Amino acid sequence: MYKVCIAGIGPGALSYITPAALEAVKKADILVGGKRNLEIFQDLKKETYEFKSSMEELFLFVEKGRRTRKVCVVVSGDPGFYSLLDFFLKKLGPEALEVIPGISSFQYLFAKLAKPWKDFSLCSLHGRTTGIKEKLLKTGGVFLLTDRNNHPGVIADYLISQGLEKYIITVGENLSYPDERILSGRPHEIKQYRFSDLCVVVIEKDVMEL
Ligand SMILES: C[S@@+](CC[C@H](N)C(=O)[O-])C[C@H]1O[C@@H](n2cnc3c(N)ncnc32)[C@H](O)[C@@H]1O
Missing domain, CATH: 3.40.1010.10 (Tetrapyrrole methylase, N-terminal domain)
Structure with missing residues (x-):
């Protein structure tokens, strides 16, 4: 065996x-x-x-x-x-x-952003959007694994619905592949894009707002 x-x-x-x-x-x-x-x-x-x-x-x-x-x-x-x-x-x-x-996808994305990840909450959205707001308020930010149903557009809508429009969403799409795309913006900006099913997301406070 x-x-x-x-x-x-x-x-x-x-x-x-x-x-x-x-x-x-x-x-x-x-x-x-x-x-x-x-x-x-x-x-x-x-x-x-x-x-x-x-x-x-x-x-x-x-x-x-x-x-x-x-x-x-x-x-x-x-x-x-x-x-x-x-x-x-x-x-x-x-x-x-x-x-x-x-x-991990989170290590890869944070490295690409030249951003330490120790103050971020590392989570998966597979199947649910609950709990993000609480985590955002308690920590420096949140990293999320996404899926077909809980994609960046859904996350953007969720933040808007919770009055968190001032947060910045960064989407890491197809990371490490030739068609990799890393995009950052406010929720209403991210809502306008279409992404593939292979994405991760970082949500954090806008440093310009501090
Ligand atoms: C089942 S989870 C596995 C996570 C994996 N163990 C890790 O450490 O990254 C699959 C999710 O990881 C993320 N993922 C994995 N590879 C990715 C990549 N190359 N680009 C973007 N997201 C990726 C996506 O959110 C995908 O839905």
């Missing part, structure tokens, strides 16, 4: 994959992951299992596979930040796992 390797592969571009994650990927017999994360390793011609939506099917495949082969689950960013680590930890416990850290 092999340990299951969960490797964080960063925001997406090959240049942001750590040598340790690349080595784990190369050593694996099977790569498991979402389409975007598997595509990067196409040239290695590995056997792959594309994760679509059923967590139970994913688990059964990994659990069966690891009896005879080295399985590496490739996840975006870091495995410990709103990723599959929670799921496999609950199912298998820490002894069955080898976790390789990766560069």
